[in-house]
Amino acid sequence: AQSVTQLDSHVSVSEGTPVLLRCNYSSSYSPSLFWYVQHPNKGLQLLLKYTSAATLVKGINGFEAEFKKSETSFHLTKPSAHMSDAAEYFCVVSPSDFNKFYFGSGTKLNVKP
Amino acid sequence: DTAVSQTPKYLVTQMGNDKSIKCEQNLGHDTMYWYKQDSKKFLKIMFSYNNKELIINETVPNRFSPKSPDKAHLNLHINSLELGDSAVYFCASSQELTGVDTQYFGPGTRLTVL
Numbered sequence: 001a002q003s004v005t006q007l008d009s010h011v012s013v014s015e016g017t018p019v020l021l022r023c024n025y026s027s028s029y030s031p032s033l034f035w036y037v038q039h040p041n042k043g044l045q046l047l048l049k050y051t052s053a054a055t056l057v058k059g060i061n062g063f064e065a066e067f068k069k070s071e072t073s074f075h076l077t078k079p080s081a082h083m084s085d086a087a088e089y090f091c092v093v094s095p096s097d098f099n100k101f102y103f104g105s106g107t108k109l110n111v112k113p
Numbered sequence: 114d115t116a117v118s119q120t121p122k123y124l125v126t127q128m129g130n131d132k133s134i135k136c137e138q139n140l141g142h143d144t145m146y147w148y149k150q151d152s153k154k155f156l157k158i159m160f161s162y163n164n165k166e167l168i169i170n171e172t173v174p175n176r177f178s179p180k181s182p183d184k185a186h187l188n189l190h191i192n193s194l195e196l197g198d199s200a201v202y203f204c205a206s207s208q209e210l211t212g213v214d215t216q217y218f219g220p221g222t223r224l225t226v227l
Contacts, residue, residue: 034215038154043117043220044203088154100169101146101216103156 002027004093006104014112019078021107023065023091026072033074034092034101035065044090050074061085086111116140117219119204125225126194134189134222136204144168145187146205146216147179156203162187191224199226 007022025031035047048059055067061084065076074091091104117138126132138145146169147159161169165181176192191198204219 044218046215049215090156101158106154
C-alpha cells in the first residue's frame with residue numbers, strides 16, 4: 001500500500017531563513033517521489049522528482065530534496081526563503097510500475113518579511 | 114503555450130443540475146487524469162485514461178462519467194450534482210502509465226454546488 005505523511009500542516013519562516021518541509025512515505029514498491037507547489041488559486045506545479053537516480057534532487061526555484069530510503073523520507077529544503085515561496089506544498093508518491101499518484105495532505109508555507 | 118487547460122475555471126450551480134468540465138492537453142501525452150481536491154486541500158485521483166481507455170476508476174459515484182473523445186481530451190460530466198461535489202477538480206496528463214512519469218496539472222476548476 002502507498003501512503004504519504006506530511007508532518008506539518010503549517011510552517012512559518014522568516015524571509016532569508018532556511019525552509020524544511022517534511023515528508024515520510026510508505027510504499028510496497030520502489031517508488032517515485034515528487035514535490036508539487038500550489039500557489040493561491042493556481043494549479044499544481046512540479047518542483048522536483050526522484051526516480052531512483054541520484055538521491056539528492058535539485059528542483060526549480062532553489063528547492064531540493066533528499067531521498068533517504070532508511071528513513072522513508074523525502075524532505076524538501078531551501079537555503080533561503082523568499083516571499084514568493086509562500087504557497088501550499090504537496091509531497092506525492094507513485095509506485096514505479098504504475099502512474100497512480102498518492103498525495104500528502106499538504107504543508108502551507110508562510111514567509112514573513 | 115504547451116499546457117493542460119481546463120474550462121471553466123469557476124462553476125457555480127444548483128443541486129440536481131448536470132454539468133461538464135472540459136480538459137485538453139497539447140503535450141502529446143497518452144494518459145490523462147481527473148483529481149478532486151476537497152476543502153482540506155487533499156487531492157485524490159478519480160479517473161485515469163490511457164489512449165482513450167479507462168484505466169483507473171477510484172470508486173467514484175456513477176454520477177461522474179469521464180469521456181475521452183481523443184487522446185488530447187478528457188472531459189468530466191457530472192449528473193445530479195450534490196452539495197458534496199463542491200471541490201476543485203484538477204485535470205492532469207502524463208506521457209506514460211509508469212510511475213516515474215511526471216504528471217502535468219491543469220489550473221483547476223472550482224465547482225460550487227448550492
